[in-house]
Amino acid sequence: MSAVLASEPFLERAPLELRDAVVQLLPAPAQWLGHHLITILAVVLGFSLFFAFTTVAERKLLGRLQNRLGPNRAGVPKFSILPFHLRHKLFGLSQPFADAIKALTKEDIVPAAADKLLHFLAPVVVVAFSLMTFAVLPVGRHLVPVELDAALLYFFAAGCASELALFMAGWSSRNKYSLLAAMRALAQLISYELPLILSVVPIVLVTGTLSTVAIVQSQGVWSFGLLPHWFVFTPWGFAGFIIFLIATLAETNRSPFDLPEAESELVAGHLTEYSGFKYALFFMAEYFGMTALSGLGVTLFLGGWQAPAPFLEFIPSYLWFMGKLVGMLVFFIWIRGTLLRLRIDQLTRLSWQFLVPLALLNVGNAAFWSLTAHWSGPLNLVRWAIALALVVTPFLLLGRTLSAGFAPRTYRYAS
Amino acid sequence: METVEQLRDRLLARFPSAAVAAVTNPGAAAEHSLLLGAAQAREIAEFLRDDPVLRLDYCSNVTGIDWPEKEITDTVKSTVPDPAGGPSKVVETKTVRVEPGYLEAVYFLYSMALKHGPVIVRLRTANRTDAVTLPSLTPVWRSCDFQEREIFDLFGIVFSGHPDLRRLLLWDEFVDHPMRKDYVEPDDYEWEPTAHDEVLVRAKAHQAAVAAAAAAAPVPVVNPTSSAS
Amino acid sequence: MLGTGILNGLAVTAKNFLGSFHDPARLVTVEYPEQHIPVPEAYRNFPFLVSESADDPMGTLRCVSCLTCEKECPPQCIVIVRSKDKKPDATGKAQFYPTVFNIDTSVCMGCQICVEVCPFDSIKMDKVFEITATNRFTELLLNREQLAKSNAYYHQIHPVEAAEVDGRLAAERLAAEEKAKAAAAAKAAAAAAKPAAPAAPAVPAPQTPPPATP
Amino acid sequence: MNPSGNSCGSFPAASPFAPVAGPIVRSVTDPFHGDLLEVSMGPQHPSTHGVFRMVATLDGEQIVKLKPVFGYLHRNHEKIAENTSYLASMPYTDRLDYLCSLSTNWAYAFAAEKLLGQPVPDRAQYLRIILAEMTRLVNHSCLVGFLFNDLGTSFTPLLYAFREREKIIDLFESLTGSRMMCNYQRFGGCRVDPTPEWLEAARKLVENFPRFLDEYERMLTGNEIMLARTQGIGRVNAAQAINAGLTGPVLRASGVDYDLRKVDAYGFYGRMDFRVPLGDHGDTYDRYMIRILEMRESVKILAQAFRDLPAGPIMDPKAKQRGHRPKAGEAYGRIEGPKGEIGFHLISDGSPNPYRYRVRPPSLINLTLLEDMCLGHTLADSVVILGSIDIVLGEVDR
C-alpha cells in the first residue's frame, strides 16, 4: 500500500501520512489500537463538525429560499480575561456551537410515566448506529475506514436500526403523539427499506461486488477523456438514483416524508418528550443519517471520490467526495424548503405501488444492460434506447395510476 | 318579501293555535320581527325553512338578550272636571309596576335560495330564574348549534332538544351566566393604577373588602355571586 | 406527467434563492438593531402630552384637564386629577391643569381615540415603540412628567400634522388676542366714559406673553 | 374515553402532554380489539391557529369522533362593549379578527350607521371598498400560507405571503397609524383621507399583486402532493353547508352562490363589476382555489375603485364624532368579510352604551361542520381541513 501511496500527490496522501506519523509515536504493541482509534476519532470528529456546519447551512439556505438571511450574528463569546474581543459576527457560523452549549446544559426531563431505560437508550442507539454507517464510506482514494467485502449489507443493516430507535423513542415516551409517531416510523421503515435496497441492487448486479471501494473504482472510467462513467449517467442508474433519493428522504425522515416528526400534526412526534442533550442527539442522528445515505448515494451513483474529468484529478479525491456530498445535502434542503408532507397512506402507497415496481423493473433493466455490455456501434444506440424505454414507460404508466383522480380543476363563476 | 304583518297572518293561518306577534323596531333600521310562542316554535321554524315561498334555509345569527325586571312608572293623564264648574284639571296619576324580566333569543333568517331576508324571529322565556327553557332550533338549522350553546353558557337559556347542550366558552365548573346584566364579576382589583368610574368603585370595594378581611381574620375573599340559575 | 408540479415548485424556490443574492425584492430582511424600517408619520404607539416649551414642560402643558379623554378612552387607561386653581394657557385664558395625568401603558391599546376627542390638541401619539420593562408596576405607569414632550418633539415626529395644529392654534390665539384687545379697548372706553362702572367681566388680559412656537 | 362526548370538564387528563393511560398501550399490543385513542389537539398545538382545541378520537389514524372545544380566547368583547360607548368599541373590533381589522371595522360601522340612520359620503364608501378588498388580499394570501404550513411545508409559502402582506400592511400603517389595529372606520365615514401618493402607491401595489399570485400558484397549485392531500378531503355538499350556516369562501367552495357583496350589494359593491367563483366539490382544494380566485377578483374590484374614487368629504358633516345616543331600537348589519358573513347586532335603549352588542362570528359558525368534514379522514387531514376553514380565534371566542 505504501508503494501505491508514495506515487500519489502529497495532498492525496496527507491524511494517511499524518495518521501514520502519530501512530509511529506510540509503542509498537499499541500501534494497532492507535491506528484504529485515530481512524474512529477522525470519522466521529470530522462528521460531527460536518454536522454542525450542515445545520447552520440548512438554516441559512432555508432563510435564503424564504427571502431572509438566517442566523448571522452569533459571533464569538467575549471572555473578559482576554485582552481583545473579536467583534466580527463570523456570519453566524458559530451558531451550532451556541446551540450545542445550550443543548448540553439544558435540563433533562424524563416523564414520570416513561419507560426510563428505553427513553434513555433510544437517542444513544440512534446516534451510534448512524455513526457506524460511516465506517464503509470511501471518503477518498485511500480513505476508507473499514474495507469490507460486504460493505453494502453492513451499511443497510446498521442504517435501518435507526428507525427502530425512533420506535423506541416514541413508545417509551408514553405520550400519544409520540406513540402515533412511533407507528408511523415503523410503517415508513417497512415501506422504504425495500425500494432503498432494490435501488441499489442494479449496481451490485452490474459491478458484481458489494464492496463500496470496488464500486467506486468501477466508475473511474471516462469516455473521450471527458464523460465520466458514473452510474447515474446510465438509464437504469438514473432511475435507481431517483428512487434512491426518494427512499433516502423517507429513510431519514426528511420533508416531504417527515411524518414521524410531523410538526403540524403530531407536535414534535417521537421527540415530543425529549429535551436537552437527548433531543440534540436525535437531531444529530437525523443529520448523520442524511449525510451517510447521501454519502452512499455519492459512492454508488455519482462516482464517489472520482473527479468528473481526468484533468481535474489534481484536486484531492476526498474534496471531490465532500463536494458531491454537499451538493446532495443542498438538494435535500431545497426539497425541504419547497415541498409539503405526504399522508401516511399516501406514503406507503407511493412506496408499494410506485417505487417498488419501478425498482424491480430497474433490476431487470440493469440485467439487460450488463448482458448487452458487448454491444457496440449502432447496437449501442439500440441498447440505450431500450434501456431508456424500460425506464420511461413504466414511470409514465405507474405515474398515471398513482395520480389518477388528482388534477388541477377549472372553476365556474356565478352568473 | 312579505312584511312582518303579512308573515304573521300567514303563520296564524297555518298554525291557528300558535302565538305569533309582530314586534316593531322603533329604530332607524326598522327591521321588524316576529315573536313566536315557545310551544310551537319548532314547527313554525320548520315551516319557515321549507315553505316554497319563504325558503328561509339559512339562519345567520342567534342573539341572546337579557331583559331584567324593570320598574316602569306609568303616568296616566286624566282630565278631571272641576266640580266647582271651573275649567277641568289635568291630573297625573303615577303607577309603578314591575315588568317581569325575561331572556330572549333572536334568530336572523335569510334565504340563500331566493336571496331574501331577513326574517327576524324572537323567542322569549317566561322569566329569568326557573322557567328559562326554549325549544332549540338546532334540529332545523344546524348553524344554531354553537350559537345556542353560547347563549346557554352566557345567558342561561336552556334549549330543549339541543343535541349537545354544554357550556361553549367557559369551563364546566363555572356556575353563573356572565352576560346577564346583573352578573357581578370576580373581585380582582389589586392593581388598578388608572381606575375611574365603575372600575374605581369596584377597586375601592375590593380594597375595603381586603382591609376588612385583614382586620377580621385571614380568610380569603369570596366572590360575590349573582343570581345563579 | 407526474412530478411537473413538484419541479415547478422547486423552480420557484430556486428563483427566490438565487434572487436573494441580487434582487432586493427577494431579500427583504431589515437587520433590525442596526437598520430601522422608517415608521410613517401616521404611526402611533402610546400617547404623550404636548407642552409648549421644552424648558418648562409642566408649566406649559396644553392639557386643561377637561377629562374628555379619560371618559372616552376605551380601555380606561388614563386617570386625570384636575387642579383646584387655574393657570393661564397659551392664549392667556385661565384654565385648569392636570395635577395628576397618568397613562398605564400596560393597558393602553394605542387606538388614538384620546387624540381624536381632545379639543385642545394637547394629547398626541408618540412613535417610540422599542420599549421593554422588567417591572411593570414601576416602569409602565407613566406620569405627567414622563408623558410631557415638547411641541418641538411633536413637530419632529409628526411634521405635517403639527404644522396644521400650530396654524389652527395660532389662529385661535390671534382671535383671542384680538378679542382681548377689543375687550380692553372697550373697557378703557367704558372706564373713560363711566369711571364708576363695574370692571369688565369675562376675558382676562394675558398675564404672560404666549410662548413662541418653534 | 368518554362516550357522551363531554370532554370539556376533564381537561387535565386529556392534555396532550399527560401520560398515556393504560388502554392506549393495549391498543398497541392487541391489534384486533384495540381501543380507540383520544387525542386532545390544542389549545397549544402548532396547527390549531391559536388556542383552539380539538378532541379527536382515533381508530388507528382515522378520526371517528372530533369535538371542538372553544373559549380559550373568550375575552368578553361583547360584555365590555355593553359597558362602553359606541365609539369606544371600534378599536375592540380591530381585535376580533386581528388579521382583517379593516373589514371588521366596516361591519361594525355599517351596523351602527344602520342603527343611527347615518348616511355615508361617496368617497368614504369607495375607501371602504378599497381597504376591505386589500384586507381580503392580506387574509387570503396569509391563509394559504398557513394552510400550507398545516400541510407540512417549512414555512416557505407563509413567508412569501407575509412578504406581500408586509407591503400592504405598510400602506395600512401609513394611512391609519397601525399595522394591524387600524381603527379606521367611523360612524358616517372614515377617519383619515389618503393622500394622492398613498393612492398611487396602493394602486401600483395592487397592480403588481397578480404577479405574486402567479408565482404563488406556480409553486403550489399544481403540486402533486398538494393535489393528493387536498382533493376529496373534507367534503361538504351545498345543502349541508347552507343548513350549517357556512359563509364566505367555505360556502362558495360547496357551490352555493351567496356572496353578500352581490346579494346585499352593501356599500358601493353594486357599482363594481366582479365575478363570484364557485366550487363543485366542496373539498379542501376547492376552498383553497376559491380563495385564490377571489383574490384575483379583488384585484379587479380594487382597480375599479381606484379608477372611480370621487373627490369629496370622507365624513358626513352632520355625523357626530362622539357621544352617540341612537334612539331605542335595533339593527343587524352584515358584510362579506374575508372569512364569511361578519355581522353586528346592536340593540340600543337610548343610552350612550349599546344595550346589547352581538357579533356574528363567521369563524365560529363555519366550524359547525368541522366534525362532519373530518370524520373518516386521518389526523393529518383534520389539521388541513381546519386550516382550510380559515378561523381566527379572536373572532371564534370573542
Add this chain to the structure above:
Amino acid sequence: MEMNASDIKHTPFPAAGTMTDAEREELRRHGILLTSLEELYNWGRSNSIWPIQFGLACCAIEMIAAATARFDIARFGAEIFRPSPRQADLMIVSGTVTKKMAPLVVRLWNQMPEPKYCIAMGACAISGGPFKQGYNVLKGIDRFLPVDIYIPGCPPRPEALLNGLIQLQEKIKGEKLTGPNAARHVRSDVNNEHPIPEYGAHDLVPSKNTALWSPPASPTT
C-alpha cells in the same frame, strides 16, 4: 422609563479590553476559569433561544411577523419555534391570557426544561390590557409566572419583540452561576415550577400565585 428610541443603545458585543478595576476584582474573586466558563455558557444560551411555538391572540401574528423575512428573528438564532415545550427555552406569552387558558400556560411553563425565560408580549399578557375588565381575562400573566421582560404595545411591533429578545440576551449574558445574584435556574432555593390554578365557580382558584405576584400598594385610593 426610557421612551426614546435613540436612548436604547444596543451593543451586542461591548468593547473588550476596557475592564474597570472593580470588574477585575470581581473576576479575581470568582476565579478566571469559572468566569470564562460562565461567559461561554451564557454566550451559548443567549445565542440559542428557542421559543415555544405558542400564539395566543393578536400579538401572535406580530410574533409570526417577527419570524418572517422582513424582521427575521432567525438572525438571532431564535427562529426554531419548538412546538413541544420540552425543547423550548423561552415562552413568549403573546396575547390575552384568559382564565380558561391560564392553567394551560402554567402547565406548559412547568413542562419547559430549565433554564427558561418568559416574555410578556403586549398589553394583554402584561395586565389584561384593553380586555382587563372582562370576567374571563387574567389580569396579567405575572400572576402565575415569573416574567423576565415586558413588552408593552397593542400589539408591539415586531421590532419591539426583537428589541425584547435582545434585552433578554443581555440579561442572560449577565447572569451569574454562583453567589447571591445567581440566576434563577441554578439556585436551589427557587422553585421554578409553579402550582397550576384550578377552575373555580367564577374565577381561578387561586386567582393568583402570591409567591410571584406582589403589586405595590395600589394607587387607587
